[in-house]
Amino acid sequence: MRSLPLAVALIGLWAWGALAATPPAPLPAEHLTVEKLAAPSPHWIYVFDAAFDNEIDQRVRLYDGDTHRRLGQIDAGFTPGFNLSPDGAKSVVATTYYSRGSRGTRTDVVEFTDNATLSPAGEIVLPNKRAMTAPNPFSVAYSEDGHFVYAAYITPAASFGVLDPVHLKVLSEIDTAGCVLVIPGGANRVSSLCESGRLLTVSLDAEGHDSGRSMSEPFFNPDNDPVFVQGIRNSRGYTFLSFLGEVHEVDFSGTQPSFAPVWSLVSAAEKGHWRPGAEQVGALHRKLGRLYVPMHEGGEGTHKDGGTEVWVFDVASHKRVARWPVQGAGLKNALALQVSQDDAPLLFVATANSDVAIFDALTGHLKYVEKHLGQTPWMLLNP
Protein backbone atom coordinates (compact mmCIF):
# COMPACT_ATOMS: atom_id res chain seq x y z
CA MET A 1 0.00 0.00 0.00
CA ARG A 2 2.89 2.29 0.69
CA SER A 3 3.88 2.15 -3.01
CA LEU A 4 0.49 3.56 -4.17
CA PRO A 5 1.34 7.28 -3.69
CA LEU A 6 4.57 6.72 -5.56
CA ALA A 7 2.65 5.18 -8.49
CA VAL A 8 0.20 8.09 -8.59
CA ALA A 9 3.05 10.56 -8.63
CA LEU A 10 4.73 8.74 -11.49
CA ILE A 11 1.52 8.68 -13.54
CA GLY A 12 1.11 12.42 -12.90
CA LEU A 13 4.61 13.13 -14.06
CA TRP A 14 4.03 11.07 -17.21
CA ALA A 15 0.79 12.95 -17.96
CA TRP A 16 2.47 16.32 -17.43
CA GLY A 17 5.27 15.35 -19.80
CA ALA A 18 2.78 14.25 -22.44
CA LEU A 19 0.92 17.52 -22.21
CA ALA A 20 4.13 19.50 -22.44
CA ALA A 21 5.10 17.59 -25.53
CA THR A 22 1.84 18.45 -27.37
CA PRO A 23 1.15 22.20 -27.15
CA PRO A 24 -2.48 23.37 -27.39
CA ALA A 25 -3.92 24.52 -30.68
CA PRO A 26 -3.01 28.15 -31.45
CA LEU A 27 -5.53 30.91 -30.92
CA PRO A 28 -7.44 31.86 -34.08
CA ALA A 29 -6.64 35.09 -35.88
CA GLU A 30 -8.64 38.03 -34.58
CA HIS A 31 -10.49 40.72 -36.47
CA LEU A 32 -10.53 44.33 -35.36
CA THR A 33 -14.07 45.63 -35.22
CA VAL A 34 -16.01 48.52 -33.75
CA GLU A 35 -18.37 47.62 -30.96
CA LYS A 36 -22.04 48.34 -31.52
CA LEU A 37 -24.27 49.51 -28.74
CA ALA A 38 -27.24 47.38 -27.79
CA ALA A 39 -30.70 48.91 -27.55
CA PRO A 40 -30.76 51.53 -24.81
CA SER A 41 -31.55 50.37 -21.31
CA PRO A 42 -33.23 52.48 -18.63
CA HIS A 43 -30.28 51.49 -16.48
CA TRP A 44 -27.80 53.26 -18.74
CA ILE A 45 -26.42 56.47 -17.31
CA TYR A 46 -24.45 59.33 -18.88
CA VAL A 47 -21.64 60.25 -16.50
CA PHE A 48 -20.35 63.77 -17.07
CA ASP A 49 -16.68 63.94 -16.09
CA ALA A 50 -15.51 67.52 -15.55
CA ALA A 51 -11.91 66.21 -15.64
CA PHE A 52 -10.99 69.05 -13.36
CA ASP A 53 -7.26 68.36 -13.39
CA ASN A 54 -7.17 68.81 -17.18
CA GLU A 55 -10.26 70.76 -18.07
CA ILE A 56 -9.70 70.96 -21.82
CA ASP A 57 -10.38 67.24 -22.06
CA GLN A 58 -13.74 66.76 -20.36
CA ARG A 59 -15.87 63.83 -21.42
CA VAL A 60 -19.11 61.95 -20.88
CA ARG A 61 -19.05 58.20 -20.29
CA LEU A 62 -21.99 55.96 -21.01
CA TYR A 63 -22.26 53.29 -18.31
CA ASP A 64 -24.53 50.27 -17.87
CA GLY A 65 -25.77 49.87 -14.30
CA ASP A 66 -26.74 46.23 -14.87
CA THR A 67 -23.65 44.80 -16.57
CA HIS A 68 -21.29 47.31 -14.94
CA ARG A 69 -19.66 47.92 -18.30
CA ARG A 70 -18.36 51.22 -19.57
CA LEU A 71 -20.05 51.37 -22.94
CA GLY A 72 -18.33 54.31 -24.58
CA GLN A 73 -17.38 57.96 -24.45
CA ILE A 74 -18.48 61.33 -25.81
CA ASP A 75 -15.72 63.93 -25.95
CA ALA A 76 -16.72 67.25 -24.44
CA GLY A 77 -13.79 69.71 -24.62
CA PHE A 78 -13.36 72.67 -22.25
CA THR A 79 -15.87 73.54 -19.47
CA PRO A 80 -18.76 72.22 -21.54
CA GLY A 81 -22.49 72.13 -21.10
CA PHE A 82 -24.09 68.75 -21.71
CA ASN A 83 -27.63 67.51 -22.19
CA LEU A 84 -29.80 64.89 -23.88
CA SER A 85 -32.55 65.29 -26.45
CA PRO A 86 -36.07 64.66 -25.12
CA ASP A 87 -36.20 61.23 -26.78
CA GLY A 88 -32.67 60.36 -25.67
CA ALA A 89 -31.53 59.77 -29.25
CA LYS A 90 -29.01 62.60 -29.29
CA SER A 91 -26.52 64.14 -26.92
CA VAL A 92 -25.59 67.79 -27.14
CA VAL A 93 -22.32 69.30 -25.93
CA ALA A 94 -21.68 73.05 -25.89
CA THR A 95 -17.95 73.56 -25.66
CA THR A 96 -14.87 75.55 -26.59
CA TYR A 97 -11.73 74.58 -28.47
CA TYR A 98 -8.52 76.38 -29.27
CA SER A 99 -6.80 75.70 -32.56
CA ARG A 100 -3.56 74.72 -30.83
CA GLY A 101 -4.98 72.94 -27.84
CA SER A 102 -4.56 75.49 -25.09
CA ARG A 103 -4.00 78.49 -27.36
CA GLY A 104 -4.70 79.79 -30.82
CA THR A 105 -8.05 80.65 -32.34
CA ARG A 106 -11.05 80.11 -30.09
CA THR A 107 -14.07 78.27 -31.44
CA ASP A 108 -17.26 77.92 -29.41
CA VAL A 109 -19.42 75.17 -30.80
CA VAL A 110 -22.41 72.99 -30.10
CA GLU A 111 -21.81 69.36 -31.05
CA PHE A 112 -24.40 66.63 -31.46
CA THR A 113 -23.79 62.93 -30.94
CA ASP A 114 -25.92 60.05 -32.20
CA ASN A 115 -26.46 58.07 -29.01
CA ALA A 116 -27.03 54.85 -30.95
CA THR A 117 -23.44 54.91 -32.24
CA LEU A 118 -21.73 57.56 -30.11
CA SER A 119 -20.59 59.14 -33.39
CA PRO A 120 -20.65 62.87 -34.21
CA ALA A 121 -23.95 63.99 -35.74
CA GLY A 122 -23.39 67.61 -36.69
CA GLU A 123 -22.30 70.87 -35.12
CA ILE A 124 -23.22 74.53 -34.90
CA VAL A 125 -20.49 77.13 -34.45
CA LEU A 126 -21.48 79.74 -31.85
CA PRO A 127 -20.34 83.28 -31.19
CA ASN A 128 -17.52 83.14 -28.61
CA LYS A 129 -19.81 83.85 -25.67
CA ARG A 130 -20.64 80.46 -24.30
CA ALA A 131 -21.25 80.15 -20.54
CA MET A 132 -18.27 78.42 -18.95
CA THR A 133 -19.41 77.13 -15.61
CA ALA A 134 -19.74 74.05 -13.45
CA PRO A 135 -21.94 71.17 -14.66
CA ASN A 136 -25.65 71.93 -14.64
CA PRO A 137 -28.57 71.00 -16.90
CA PHE A 138 -29.14 74.56 -18.12
CA SER A 139 -25.94 75.53 -19.92
CA VAL A 140 -27.34 73.89 -23.02
CA ALA A 141 -30.83 72.38 -23.36
CA TYR A 142 -33.42 71.18 -25.86
CA SER A 143 -36.93 72.57 -26.09
CA GLU A 144 -39.56 70.07 -24.97
CA ASP A 145 -40.32 69.04 -28.56
CA GLY A 146 -36.68 68.98 -29.62
CA HIS A 147 -37.31 71.70 -32.20
CA PHE A 148 -34.89 74.21 -30.66
CA VAL A 149 -31.65 73.98 -28.73
CA TYR A 150 -30.72 76.80 -26.36
CA ALA A 151 -27.12 77.69 -25.45
CA ALA A 152 -26.43 79.94 -22.46
CA TYR A 153 -24.01 82.82 -23.00
CA ILE A 154 -22.13 84.64 -20.20
CA THR A 155 -19.38 87.12 -21.08
CA PRO A 156 -20.27 88.06 -18.14
CA ALA A 157 -23.16 89.90 -19.85
CA ALA A 158 -25.93 87.29 -20.04
CA SER A 159 -27.87 86.19 -23.10
CA PHE A 160 -28.61 82.94 -24.91
CA GLY A 161 -28.53 81.54 -28.40
CA VAL A 162 -31.49 79.87 -30.07
CA LEU A 163 -30.30 77.08 -32.36
CA ASP A 164 -31.92 74.93 -35.02
CA PRO A 165 -30.65 71.37 -34.41
CA VAL A 166 -32.09 70.09 -37.71
CA HIS A 167 -30.64 72.65 -40.08
CA LEU A 168 -27.63 73.20 -37.78
CA LYS A 169 -27.69 76.96 -37.56
CA VAL A 170 -27.93 79.78 -35.05
CA LEU A 171 -31.36 81.42 -35.23
CA SER A 172 -30.97 84.29 -32.80
CA GLU A 173 -29.29 85.71 -29.72
CA ILE A 174 -31.58 86.95 -26.96
CA ASP A 175 -30.46 89.33 -24.22
CA THR A 176 -31.56 88.29 -20.75
CA ALA A 177 -30.62 91.42 -18.82
CA GLY A 178 -28.55 89.83 -16.09
CA CYS A 179 -30.54 86.61 -15.81
CA VAL A 180 -28.60 83.45 -16.57
CA LEU A 181 -28.89 79.94 -18.01
CA VAL A 182 -31.57 78.34 -20.20
CA ILE A 183 -34.45 76.48 -18.56
CA PRO A 184 -36.72 75.10 -21.27
CA GLY A 185 -40.49 75.42 -20.95
CA GLY A 186 -42.78 73.81 -23.50
CA ALA A 187 -41.91 74.05 -27.16
CA ASN A 188 -40.93 77.70 -27.34
CA ARG A 189 -40.20 79.25 -23.96
CA VAL A 190 -36.93 79.80 -22.13
CA SER A 191 -36.62 80.90 -18.51
CA SER A 192 -33.49 82.25 -16.85
CA LEU A 193 -32.62 82.68 -13.16
CA CYS A 194 -32.20 86.28 -12.06
CA GLU A 195 -30.14 87.72 -9.23
CA SER A 196 -33.35 89.05 -7.66
CA GLY A 197 -34.74 85.54 -7.22
CA ARG A 198 -37.13 85.92 -10.17
CA LEU A 199 -37.48 84.00 -13.39
CA LEU A 200 -37.30 85.82 -16.71
CA THR A 201 -39.32 83.95 -19.33
CA VAL A 202 -38.85 84.65 -23.03
CA SER A 203 -41.30 83.28 -25.61
CA LEU A 204 -40.05 82.53 -29.10
CA ASP A 205 -41.73 82.75 -32.46
CA ALA A 206 -41.41 80.04 -35.10
CA GLU A 207 -38.10 81.51 -36.29
CA GLY A 208 -36.64 81.46 -32.80
CA HIS A 209 -36.87 85.19 -32.19
CA ASP A 210 -38.06 86.95 -29.04
CA SER A 211 -41.86 87.29 -29.24
CA GLY A 212 -42.53 88.41 -25.68
CA ARG A 213 -41.11 88.26 -22.20
CA SER A 214 -42.23 88.41 -18.61
CA MET A 215 -40.70 88.48 -15.16
CA SER A 216 -42.04 86.40 -12.28
CA GLU A 217 -42.31 87.47 -8.70
CA PRO A 218 -39.30 86.40 -6.60
CA PHE A 219 -39.69 82.74 -5.71
CA PHE A 220 -36.67 82.47 -3.41
CA ASN A 221 -34.46 84.74 -1.34
CA PRO A 222 -31.07 84.99 -3.07
CA ASP A 223 -29.48 86.74 -0.08
CA ASN A 224 -30.54 84.50 2.76
CA ASP A 225 -31.30 81.19 1.10
CA PRO A 226 -30.32 80.95 -2.57
CA VAL A 227 -31.34 78.02 -4.74
CA PHE A 228 -28.88 75.75 -6.46
CA VAL A 229 -28.96 76.11 -10.25
CA GLN A 230 -28.81 72.32 -10.63
CA GLY A 231 -32.54 71.96 -11.23
CA ILE A 232 -34.16 68.54 -10.91
CA ARG A 233 -36.52 67.57 -13.70
CA ASN A 234 -40.06 66.90 -12.47
CA SER A 235 -43.18 65.95 -14.42
CA ARG A 236 -44.11 69.54 -15.31
CA GLY A 237 -40.85 71.42 -15.00
CA TYR A 238 -38.01 71.54 -12.55
CA THR A 239 -37.52 71.40 -8.80
CA PHE A 240 -34.97 73.73 -7.24
CA LEU A 241 -33.49 73.11 -3.80
CA SER A 242 -32.22 75.93 -1.61
CA PHE A 243 -29.01 75.94 0.39
CA LEU A 244 -31.02 75.49 3.61
CA GLY A 245 -33.24 72.76 2.19
CA GLU A 246 -36.36 74.48 0.88
CA VAL A 247 -38.04 72.74 -2.06
CA HIS A 248 -39.27 75.00 -4.88
CA GLU A 249 -41.29 73.05 -7.44
CA VAL A 250 -41.73 75.13 -10.58
CA ASP A 251 -44.22 74.24 -13.31
CA PHE A 252 -42.82 75.38 -16.65
CA SER A 253 -45.58 73.82 -18.76
CA GLY A 254 -47.80 76.92 -18.91
CA THR A 255 -47.24 80.26 -20.58
CA GLN A 256 -45.79 81.52 -17.29
CA PRO A 257 -43.88 79.57 -14.64
CA SER A 258 -46.04 78.74 -11.65
CA PHE A 259 -44.84 77.86 -8.20
CA ALA A 260 -46.11 75.18 -5.86
CA PRO A 261 -46.19 75.88 -2.12
CA VAL A 262 -42.67 75.66 -0.73
CA TRP A 263 -41.84 72.76 1.55
CA SER A 264 -38.71 71.78 3.43
CA LEU A 265 -36.32 68.85 3.45
CA VAL A 266 -35.48 69.51 7.06
CA SER A 267 -37.37 69.90 10.31
CA ALA A 268 -37.14 73.09 12.32
CA ALA A 269 -34.58 71.38 14.54
CA GLU A 270 -32.51 70.23 11.56
CA LYS A 271 -32.61 73.54 9.65
CA GLY A 272 -29.18 75.14 9.32
CA HIS A 273 -27.64 71.96 10.71
CA TRP A 274 -28.45 69.35 8.07
CA ARG A 275 -28.49 70.67 4.52
CA PRO A 276 -28.29 69.58 0.88
CA GLY A 277 -24.94 69.95 -0.81
CA ALA A 278 -23.17 68.55 -3.86
CA GLU A 279 -22.33 69.35 -7.46
CA GLN A 280 -25.69 67.80 -8.43
CA VAL A 281 -28.11 68.17 -5.53
CA GLY A 282 -30.99 65.87 -6.30
CA ALA A 283 -32.77 63.36 -8.49
CA LEU A 284 -36.45 62.55 -8.84
CA HIS A 285 -38.23 59.37 -9.88
CA ARG A 286 -41.12 61.09 -11.57
CA LYS A 287 -43.58 58.17 -11.57
CA LEU A 288 -42.93 57.12 -7.98
CA GLY A 289 -42.63 60.67 -6.73
CA ARG A 290 -39.43 59.87 -4.86
CA LEU A 291 -36.88 62.67 -4.40
CA TYR A 292 -33.29 61.70 -3.55
CA VAL A 293 -31.04 64.37 -2.00
CA PRO A 294 -27.42 64.20 -0.79
CA MET A 295 -27.45 65.65 2.73
CA HIS A 296 -24.75 66.50 5.21
CA GLU A 297 -24.26 68.23 8.53
CA GLY A 298 -22.61 71.59 8.09
CA GLY A 299 -22.91 75.34 8.19
CA GLU A 300 -22.77 78.23 5.75
CA GLY A 301 -20.31 77.64 2.94
CA THR A 302 -20.64 73.85 2.90
CA HIS A 303 -23.10 73.72 0.01
CA LYS A 304 -20.69 71.82 -2.24
CA ASP A 305 -19.39 69.45 0.42
CA GLY A 306 -21.38 66.44 -0.73
CA GLY A 307 -23.77 64.17 1.08
CA THR A 308 -22.79 61.85 3.89
CA GLU A 309 -26.30 60.41 3.50
CA VAL A 310 -28.99 60.30 0.84
CA TRP A 311 -32.38 61.35 2.12
CA VAL A 312 -35.45 60.07 0.32
CA PHE A 313 -38.69 62.04 0.21
CA ASP A 314 -42.21 61.38 -0.98
CA VAL A 315 -42.98 64.55 -2.93
CA ALA A 316 -46.75 64.11 -2.62
CA SER A 317 -46.77 64.08 1.17
CA HIS A 318 -43.50 66.02 1.62
CA LYS A 319 -42.44 63.32 4.07
CA ARG A 320 -38.97 61.90 4.42
CA VAL A 321 -39.30 58.16 3.91
CA ALA A 322 -35.68 57.02 4.30
CA ARG A 323 -32.14 58.02 5.24
CA TRP A 324 -29.54 55.93 3.47
CA PRO A 325 -25.92 56.03 4.60
CA VAL A 326 -23.22 57.02 2.13
CA GLN A 327 -20.24 57.43 4.43
CA GLY A 328 -21.77 54.71 6.57
CA ALA A 329 -21.66 52.39 3.57
CA GLY A 330 -17.93 52.95 3.24
CA LEU A 331 -18.23 55.54 0.47
CA LYS A 332 -16.89 59.05 0.18
CA ASN A 333 -19.40 61.92 0.12
CA ALA A 334 -22.01 61.93 -2.63
CA LEU A 335 -21.29 64.71 -5.15
CA ALA A 336 -23.82 63.79 -7.86
CA LEU A 337 -26.73 61.41 -8.22
CA GLN A 338 -29.41 60.26 -10.64
CA VAL A 339 -32.21 57.72 -10.59
CA SER A 340 -33.43 55.56 -13.46
CA GLN A 341 -37.08 56.10 -14.35
CA ASP A 342 -38.19 52.45 -14.70
CA ASP A 343 -40.17 50.27 -12.30
CA ALA A 344 -37.04 48.62 -10.87
CA PRO A 345 -35.07 51.81 -10.46
CA LEU A 346 -31.38 52.17 -9.74
CA LEU A 347 -29.95 55.12 -7.84
CA PHE A 348 -26.51 56.11 -9.14
CA VAL A 349 -24.34 58.04 -6.68
CA ALA A 350 -21.02 59.59 -7.76
CA THR A 351 -18.64 60.11 -4.87
CA ALA A 352 -15.86 62.51 -3.96
CA ASN A 353 -13.24 59.92 -4.90
CA SER A 354 -14.83 59.39 -8.34
CA ASP A 355 -16.54 56.08 -7.64
CA VAL A 356 -20.11 55.52 -8.80
CA ALA A 357 -22.20 53.49 -6.36
CA ILE A 358 -25.38 51.76 -7.49
CA PHE A 359 -28.22 51.43 -5.01
CA ASP A 360 -31.60 49.78 -5.34
CA ALA A 361 -33.65 52.98 -5.48
CA LEU A 362 -36.60 51.30 -3.74
CA THR A 363 -34.78 49.76 -0.78
CA GLY A 364 -31.44 51.57 -0.50
CA HIS A 365 -29.55 48.29 -0.85
CA LEU A 366 -26.01 48.98 -2.12
CA LYS A 367 -25.69 46.72 -5.14
CA TYR A 368 -22.34 47.62 -6.63
CA VAL A 369 -19.52 50.18 -6.60
CA GLU A 370 -17.83 51.05 -9.89
CA LYS A 371 -14.39 52.29 -8.96
CA HIS A 372 -13.00 55.48 -10.44
CA LEU A 373 -15.52 56.17 -13.17
CA GLY A 374 -13.65 59.17 -14.53
CA GLN A 375 -11.74 61.90 -12.75
CA THR A 376 -14.48 64.21 -11.37
CA PRO A 377 -17.93 62.79 -12.24
CA TRP A 378 -20.08 65.75 -11.24
CA MET A 379 -23.33 65.27 -13.17
CA LEU A 380 -25.29 62.13 -14.06
CA LEU A 381 -28.02 62.28 -16.71
CA ASN A 382 -30.47 59.90 -18.30
CA PRO A 383 -33.38 60.45 -20.72
Added chain:
Amino acid sequence: MRPLDRLVEDSARALARRSSRRSVLAVLGRALTGAALLPLLPIDRASRAHAAESKPKAAGPDSCDYWKYCAIDGFLCACCGGTSTSCPPGAAPSPITWIGTCHNPADGRDYIVSYNDCCGKTSCGDCECNRNEREKPPYRPSRNNDLNWCMANADSNYHCSVSVILGVAEK
Protein backbone atom coordinates in the same frame (compact mmCIF):
# COMPACT_ATOMS: atom_id res chain seq x y z
CA MET B 1 -17.14 100.48 -27.33
CA ARG B 2 -14.27 98.13 -26.83
CA PRO B 3 -15.27 94.71 -25.51
CA LEU B 4 -13.32 95.11 -22.29
CA ASP B 5 -14.87 98.52 -21.58
CA ARG B 6 -18.29 97.14 -22.26
CA LEU B 7 -17.64 94.13 -20.09
CA VAL B 8 -16.48 96.28 -17.19
CA GLU B 9 -19.46 98.58 -17.63
CA ASP B 10 -21.87 95.67 -17.68
CA SER B 11 -20.33 94.26 -14.54
CA ALA B 12 -20.40 97.63 -12.79
CA ARG B 13 -24.03 98.12 -13.72
CA ALA B 14 -24.86 94.69 -12.39
CA LEU B 15 -23.09 95.51 -9.15
CA ALA B 16 -24.89 98.81 -8.89
CA ARG B 17 -28.22 97.04 -9.05
CA ARG B 18 -27.44 95.03 -5.96
CA SER B 19 -25.34 97.47 -3.96
CA SER B 20 -26.76 100.28 -1.93
CA ARG B 21 -23.63 101.47 -0.21
CA ARG B 22 -21.37 103.59 -2.29
CA SER B 23 -18.29 102.55 -0.37
CA VAL B 24 -18.89 98.89 -1.11
CA LEU B 25 -19.50 99.66 -4.74
CA ALA B 26 -16.25 101.57 -4.91
CA VAL B 27 -14.27 98.66 -3.56
CA LEU B 28 -15.98 96.17 -5.82
CA GLY B 29 -15.46 98.42 -8.81
CA ARG B 30 -11.76 98.43 -8.15
CA ALA B 31 -11.87 94.66 -7.98
CA LEU B 32 -13.46 94.43 -11.38
CA THR B 33 -10.76 96.48 -12.95
CA GLY B 34 -8.08 94.20 -11.58
CA ALA B 35 -5.41 94.57 -8.99
CA ALA B 36 -3.71 97.67 -10.41
CA LEU B 37 -5.14 99.92 -7.71
CA LEU B 38 -4.10 97.77 -4.83
CA PRO B 39 -1.32 100.00 -3.54
CA LEU B 40 -3.88 102.76 -3.00
CA LEU B 41 -6.02 100.70 -0.68
CA PRO B 42 -5.85 100.87 3.11
CA ILE B 43 -4.20 97.56 3.72
CA ASP B 44 -2.67 97.00 7.10
CA ARG B 45 0.41 95.21 5.85
CA ALA B 46 2.47 95.83 9.00
CA SER B 47 0.07 94.18 11.40
CA ARG B 48 -0.45 91.29 8.98
CA ALA B 49 3.26 90.63 8.79
CA HIS B 50 3.60 90.83 12.53
CA ALA B 51 0.75 88.46 13.04
CA ALA B 52 2.29 85.99 10.63
CA GLU B 53 5.55 86.05 12.53
CA SER B 54 3.83 85.50 15.85
CA LYS B 55 1.93 82.45 14.53
CA PRO B 56 4.44 80.60 12.38
CA LYS B 57 2.32 77.45 12.26
CA ALA B 58 -0.66 79.16 10.60
CA ALA B 59 -1.55 77.80 7.16
CA GLY B 60 0.41 79.53 4.41
CA PRO B 61 -0.43 80.52 0.84
CA ASP B 62 0.21 77.03 -0.50
CA SER B 63 -2.42 75.57 1.84
CA CYS B 64 -6.15 75.48 1.17
CA ASP B 65 -6.64 76.40 4.82
CA TYR B 66 -4.99 79.81 4.31
CA TRP B 67 -7.42 82.44 5.52
CA LYS B 68 -7.51 84.40 2.24
CA TYR B 69 -8.86 81.38 0.37
CA CYS B 70 -12.23 81.27 2.14
CA ALA B 71 -14.24 81.13 -1.12
CA ILE B 72 -11.69 79.98 -3.67
CA ASP B 73 -12.45 77.16 -6.08
CA GLY B 74 -9.61 75.91 -8.19
CA PHE B 75 -5.88 75.36 -8.09
CA LEU B 76 -3.73 77.55 -5.85
CA CYS B 77 -1.31 79.57 -8.00
CA ALA B 78 1.09 79.46 -5.05
CA CYS B 79 1.59 75.77 -5.93
CA CYS B 80 1.90 76.43 -9.66
CA GLY B 81 4.79 78.88 -9.91
CA GLY B 82 2.95 81.96 -8.68
CA THR B 83 1.98 83.21 -5.24
CA SER B 84 -1.30 84.09 -3.56
CA THR B 85 -1.14 87.43 -5.41
CA SER B 86 0.72 86.62 -8.62
CA CYS B 87 0.17 84.42 -11.62
CA PRO B 88 2.77 81.82 -12.62
CA PRO B 89 5.20 82.86 -15.37
CA GLY B 90 3.54 83.04 -18.76
CA ALA B 91 -0.01 83.01 -17.42
CA ALA B 92 -2.31 86.02 -17.78
CA PRO B 93 -4.47 87.49 -14.98
CA SER B 94 -8.19 87.65 -15.56
CA PRO B 95 -9.41 91.25 -15.76
CA ILE B 96 -12.71 90.28 -14.19
CA THR B 97 -13.17 88.35 -11.03
CA TRP B 98 -15.33 87.30 -8.14
CA ILE B 99 -15.25 88.83 -4.69
CA GLY B 100 -15.23 87.42 -1.20
CA THR B 101 -14.90 88.57 2.37
CA CYS B 102 -12.49 86.56 4.47
CA HIS B 103 -11.68 86.81 8.14
CA ASN B 104 -8.03 86.98 9.10
CA PRO B 105 -7.74 85.32 12.48
CA ALA B 106 -4.28 86.82 12.97
CA ASP B 107 -5.55 90.39 13.23
CA GLY B 108 -9.25 89.84 13.72
CA ARG B 109 -10.18 91.83 10.63
CA ASP B 110 -12.43 90.99 7.72
CA TYR B 111 -10.91 91.69 4.32
CA ILE B 112 -12.49 92.03 0.90
CA VAL B 113 -10.50 89.91 -1.52
CA SER B 114 -10.74 89.34 -5.26
CA TYR B 115 -10.28 85.83 -6.55
CA ASN B 116 -8.69 86.44 -9.91
CA ASP B 117 -8.02 83.50 -12.15
CA CYS B 118 -4.77 83.10 -14.03
CA CYS B 119 -5.37 82.13 -17.62
CA GLY B 120 -3.86 81.03 -20.88
CA LYS B 121 -2.52 77.66 -19.80
CA THR B 122 -4.36 74.45 -19.04
CA SER B 123 -5.31 73.34 -15.52
CA CYS B 124 -2.36 73.47 -13.13
CA GLY B 125 -3.77 70.45 -11.33
CA ASP B 126 -1.89 71.02 -8.06
CA CYS B 127 -3.30 72.14 -4.70
CA GLU B 128 -6.97 71.93 -5.63
CA CYS B 129 -8.94 74.00 -3.16
CA ASN B 130 -12.70 74.40 -2.95
CA ARG B 131 -14.04 76.65 -0.19
CA ASN B 132 -17.34 78.43 -0.40
CA GLU B 133 -17.89 80.88 2.44
CA ARG B 134 -20.65 83.26 1.33
CA GLU B 135 -20.37 81.92 -2.20
CA LYS B 136 -23.54 82.29 -4.30
CA PRO B 137 -24.80 80.60 -7.48
CA PRO B 138 -24.02 82.09 -10.91
CA TYR B 139 -27.11 84.33 -10.98
CA ARG B 140 -24.98 86.32 -8.51
CA PRO B 141 -21.89 86.28 -10.71
CA SER B 142 -19.68 88.54 -8.60
CA ARG B 143 -20.12 86.10 -5.71
CA ASN B 144 -19.76 82.93 -7.75
CA ASN B 145 -16.73 80.70 -8.03
CA ASP B 146 -18.14 78.18 -10.53
CA LEU B 147 -17.82 80.53 -13.49
CA ASN B 148 -14.58 80.42 -15.43
CA TRP B 149 -13.34 83.94 -14.79
CA CYS B 150 -10.90 83.58 -17.66
CA MET B 151 -13.97 83.83 -19.88
CA ALA B 152 -13.10 87.32 -21.10
CA ASN B 153 -9.40 86.69 -21.69
CA ALA B 154 -8.12 86.27 -25.21
CA ASP B 155 -7.19 82.77 -24.11
CA SER B 156 -9.89 81.62 -21.69
CA ASN B 157 -8.10 78.49 -20.50
CA TYR B 158 -8.14 78.32 -16.72
CA HIS B 159 -4.79 77.68 -15.03
CA CYS B 160 -5.04 78.59 -11.34
CA SER B 161 -6.49 81.11 -8.86
CA VAL B 162 -5.14 83.81 -6.56
CA SER B 163 -6.67 85.78 -3.70
CA VAL B 164 -5.78 89.48 -3.65
CA ILE B 165 -6.63 91.74 -0.72
CA LEU B 166 -8.59 94.79 -1.84
CA GLY B 167 -9.12 96.35 1.53
CA VAL B 168 -10.58 96.00 4.99
CA ALA B 169 -14.29 95.24 4.91
CA GLU B 170 -16.42 97.89 6.53
CA LYS B 171 -18.51 96.72 9.43
